[in-house]
Amino acid sequence: MKRIGIISDTHGYLEDIDLVLAATAHEDIDMWLHAGDVGDDARYMQEHTDVPVYAVRGNNDRMQPLEPREQLIPIEDTYIYMTHGHEVSYYNRIQELIHIGRAMEARLVVAGHSHHHGEYRQGDTLFVNPGSIALPRDKSGGTFAIVTYDEGNFFVEFVYKQDIL
Template identity: 30%
Template sequence: MKILVMSDTHSDRAVITQVMSQQPEVDAIFHCGDSELAYTAPELQKAYKVRGNCDHDVNFPTEVIEEIDRKRIFMTHGHLFNVKSSLTALSYRAREVQADVVLFGHSHVLGVELVDGILYVNPGSLLLPRGRKEKSYAVIENIDNGWHVIFYTEEKNVIAEKTLLY
């Protein structure tokens, strides 16, 4: 399994299209909210997507749970779980839905960690990053006994890379 994860693009249609074209070999695309586009926007048609606090289209779900290659992926924007303060509420929900992977945005801060066998990934923001100057997105690949996560800039330069074993 190999997935592309982006978030917090805030109306930038071009960057969504650009990033998707850079990663044609992924099995799925996830947008963690605050696209500020319509649910039916052509740029998002190939992506699983959720509603962020800046999204006004009520057709976006607040959560997505999808199974890919026997891995359960839980995605939400993060604002309803107060992710800027703590991942505790998000981790309770992740366990409740038996997630293997949790994808979220909202804070605009990229990050990855493996906690109690669950992979948590925030791809950062492709418009207004916080904590660093580079705009970012993530590619997650399931490998033998773990995960390989690469964070890229919008120009597909590697920002950070991490392998986490479970």
């Protein structure tokens, strides 16, 4: 079993990263994914956790060195495909990202950009947008996600900021 913490669109609000890391300090998180608009946030995360942090560049990221635009991350018998999502047309964005991920044999597709949390399943592929813990646009009050991969299946749980304050 693997547990994956997913965060996006933190936009330099390091206190929110500290809040997330403190709230999950006693959980068995195997890796963190940051789906863009990080500034230097992903590097900050890596300095404050002992697990690997993978990040992609968002539309507001200009800090040098730049993160890659997308990542393909191996996990047990499959892959995670992660991108910020801003380079894909708004129309059918989720389906297009799933199509790209599946072409790379990924069964978990992660994107941010919209600041709206949500999940969508297509066959055996799970799409997750963790929303934004810092600047939510979906009236959630701020979210991040924890995805569990167990016996070939992905399960997602959204964590709400008000529940960890």
